[in-house]
Amino acid sequence: MQSEPRACVIIGGGVAGLTAALHLTERGLLPLVLEAEPAFLGGRWSTKPAVELTSADGRRWSFPAEHGIHGLWWQYKNLKAMAARHGFMPELVFADRQQWVHGESNGKILRCEMGRGVRRTILWPAPFHYGALSFYPPFVRMLTFSDIFKIPVVLGTLLTATAIDPLVEGVSLEGKTVADLCKGWPPRMTAFLATLARSGLSAHLDQVPAAGFIAFLRFYSLLRRDSQRFHYLPTDPETALIAPMAEKIVRAGAEIRKDARVERLERVGETGWVVFLENGEKIEALHVIVATDAPAASRIFNNSPTTAAITADMKWPEGRHTGVLRFWFSESPRKRTAEAGIISGDFILDNFFWLHRILNSFKEWHTATGGSALETHIYSQETLDLDDATIIAQAREAVERIFPKLKGKILHVTFQRNPPSHTLFGIGSLAHHMGVRTPFPGLSCCGDWVRNPLPALFLERAVATAILAANAALEEKGLPVFELEKYDKPEFFARLISGWISSARV
Template identity: 25%
Template sequence: MSEPPRDVVVVGGGVAGLTAAVALADRGLRPLVLERSRLLGGRARSWVDDVTGDPIHIGPHIMLSQYQNFLALLDRVGTRDKVVWQKAPEFITMVEGQREVSMGLADLPPPMPFLPSVLADKSVSLADKLSNFRLTAWAMTITEDEVLALDDRDALTLLREMGVTERYIERFWSFVSMAIMNVPLEICSAAALMRFYRRLVGHRRCEVGFADGGLGDLFAPGSARAIEAAGGEVRTGAAARGFALSEGGDVEGVELDGGEVVRARAVVAALAPQELLAIAHPSWGSLSPFADLALFEPCPYFSTYLWFDEKLTRRAFWARVYDKDDLNCDFYDLSNIHRGWEDRPSLVCTNAIWCHRAAGLSDREIIERTRAELAEYLPRAATCKLRHAVVNRIPMAIHCPKPGTESRRPPIASGIGGLYLAGDWTKTGYPSSMEGAARSGFLAAEHVLAQLGRPERVAIDHDDVEGFTRLFGRVAAWRRGLSRELATT
């Protein structure tokens, strides 16, 4: 006799899949999570370095105080106190050689919190700074529809059209595009960048947090415990190779690599786009969103870890001023982040973003270039002893948000009965990130509950923008409404 169908199968044990499964377990379902890797956590996983015994992440990550859904998951699994928050008002320190420019958030109504830091930066003229004003005023008023209408063009073209000077583009926007969007401006969707900018200038408070220990330890073990405590199951080393379909074409289960078929009342595919494409049913090839999956090109990273034998800095987090010929973007000294590590020598880790431009480099060359870039800021890095080094080559951190992709981020309902999508790249209204992934997981849980006849709100909506950004947005909406009314009378 065949086994009764499971409540729900979640394919993928990253942030999105685990968030969905925990939310469903908390509502009385017994999810089965299938994760291909031996380690849970996906692109936010971590492990113990076998030479030093230190926890290291796939690559250093930051969290923001606005990560409402991801932080809700941490609350649920009891690890929110494992986030180390940078002390306000510090946001990020930009370094150029040994010169530091600190970008902090002043206690002013949005969009002004960054204004004092921007005005204090002597490397850009006032005229260049003012050239960004028109764009900022406009970004404060744009609606989601207007954002999506920008998706057919690249961000560099938009900035130039809006009169931002080349110097301001080079100094500010090139960094934001690479650090947040993970691609250069000329291939970044203007929609993706403007949606992020509206949020950046829309909030009074934005703190940066880091994991106190392994990143995956923040959410993976606690999620597995919560799922199993509810009678669910988490299988690692278990890859799905396809979906089982009913005669009517709905998804009614998952087929595993060994041939086992697990039937379920609902399936959540919490996978990256290329991974979903690999197991999608051939008959879906011309259907949206499956027909678009190949457009979501992976953005590769190198993350380098350097164990020095002395303390190089007391700073926790900084980034290089953008230069297209640089390898690394952001730097972290874990000895100044992890609690109780204050007296340890520096363990510096870095992210080289969109790194296929340096794909031919050997690990040794990456380590040498990383050390040389670090030494421009902290000269002792060139001469003190390097005890150990690791390079993680990561095929995909997020998808490249190229023009055309922002409007193709798919909804959670896949269009195929019984199949729901989750993942940082789905339509969450947020950039691809741990927050986007957690929100998509909660949204997928909502869809599964609705299918089972138990509708409930689970995901947390992001706080609306505040201060003058909100006021300007409302005035602009009122003016748009008025013009529409006048046009029809």
């Protein structure tokens, strides 16, 4: 053990851990960051080994691979503010069109561009903006008579969701899933919600907690029309954010260690901690920030006698596996094809992104060869239980059905399995869910799974809770803390309807 305790040890070198470290270094408090992964920082935004291809003219091409997180949404206020302050992510690509593709068992395929359809409604303010789709011919053609007849039922469910704020109320809606929310919904609207649930929370309707999904809807689309606006990174996350963050942290005098897996914690004195690594090393720290994913945090807390008596009875969000397939084609789809979309029905795929419309390396390859590249995601755990060859074969069939012009044009396919770290977000009281401020002095948490009333999810939640966790360490040292960026308020009618329905609930 070192002679002097560290001011702060951060367990986890993902976006949350690096954000906490960067903010501490800005105040002169130099942490030690411990990352279990031996090769990469960034967690779910880490970059994997590149895919190498050779084009017909003999030129070698390198395409960075990562987990498949592309969207930076309008309300990612703290992530964008941090990036702007440090000059990270200078370029962003606006997300213009998003398509809904639905496949029927009889082979029929329906499709509708929905990104603009909801985002650009002028006469339909939130939370009524989904009602505008009822007058949007491409969307209406997606529906059966039953769907059209039951549109008021769907809108009624959405309006009710405006009056429930699970993050602030600490409402868990115990035992309720999204399947309960959409009871009575018609078939294709249910299919649309199902793929939205899988794409957002990586689980089926009967597995996604209702409270978590309501929080997801409220943050990403329900309360403001512009919440659905988002941008893409034109480069891989390692280049755009992770490497510059790590470089700035180390240049300030802090330390980052890879291949440093933490086993448990032990309390020392009134507020100090000893961090036990798997390799037998012990590190003493005055403050510890746990910035891992939920499964790893659960393991560390429940392996630690100091904390296990309390944390053993807590609820920890489940970490879900995800899969990423990439296809390279010798030709390109029509120019007006939406650059991204969600997929429902009898396909094994859940969404797609045309990478040659988004990422610079793929754009360059497209310009030189005329080819195209598609990324698709799989979130169904049952599908991911299949072997790689079966998944690739079924995915190829699905892609050629959805984009028939590219049938027989596939040059190369890759399939990547991601570890079970995608958060199946659930909400409950602080008595049962770990918050930023833990029950233990000198110990705080951050990540997209951490309980906090912030109206934010995923990357933004990871960044915002990381700032709050860093503030906890700064307060102990008497150093100035950071103010969080404020999120845009719900639109006027969304506030009005929310208040009216909430009063009816009482």
